Amino acid sequence: MAAKSSSSFRLSATPVTVFAHLLVIAVTTLVLVWLLHFREGLAFESRIKDKIFNLHPLFMAIGFVLVAGEAIMSYKTVTAARETQKIVHLILHTIALVSGIIGIYAVFKFHNELSIPNMYTLHSWIGMSTFCLFGLQFLFAFFSFVFPGADSGARSRMAPYHVFFGIVIFLMAIISAETGLTERFIFLGLRRSQEALIMNFTGLLILLFGIAVGFSVILPRR
DSSP states (O other): OHHHHHHHOOOOHHHHHHHHHHHHHHHHHHHHHIIIIISOOOOSSOSSHHHHHTHHHIIIIIIIIIHHHHHHHHHHHOOSOHHHHHHHHHHHHHHHHHHHHHHHHHHHHHHHHTTOOSSOSHHHHHHHHHHHHHHHHHHHHIIIIISTTOOHHHHHHHHHHHHHHHHHHHHHHHHHHHHHHHHHHHHHTOOSSHHHHHHHHHHHHHHHHHHHHHHHHHSOOO
């Protein structure tokens, strides 16, 4: 009886994806509270240069990491035909790509206006490597799965590699976000404060989001 009971238990992707969606809301809220309440706000042009920098965590955490995660989960969350799921997947990844471009532009602009060197930290190395791989994956997937002239047989053979490298790149994005938060935490000299708690909880929830997205991929839809 026990064996039958355990074999009949099947964890589906649905509760995991619901949990991931809730994490998206929570992380978005924490990031906005952190940047708008504690860190001067947001601006592309300002005499307060931190406002320019703040666009970097905004677009990289929310626009790049969270939206890319939602794109990965779209095949489990969008209850529609496969072609519709593919379109949603593409649109969300396009948003993530554009967000990444804006986020990287913002941090380079911030550094250049304050004469701070670029690309000298582990976070910047991991982050730029992640974004470049993401861009290559995007182009490869577009011409392999979206472009009308792509061979259907080749698509089937390449699909597992596309999924694998997509997850690897997404996990690299999670690592980049965690190192970025840690770097900023140390740079600001935070200790025990409300802002410190918000940043730490943001990092924890982003980590949980990465785990949830990973489980959503390997678990069956029902």
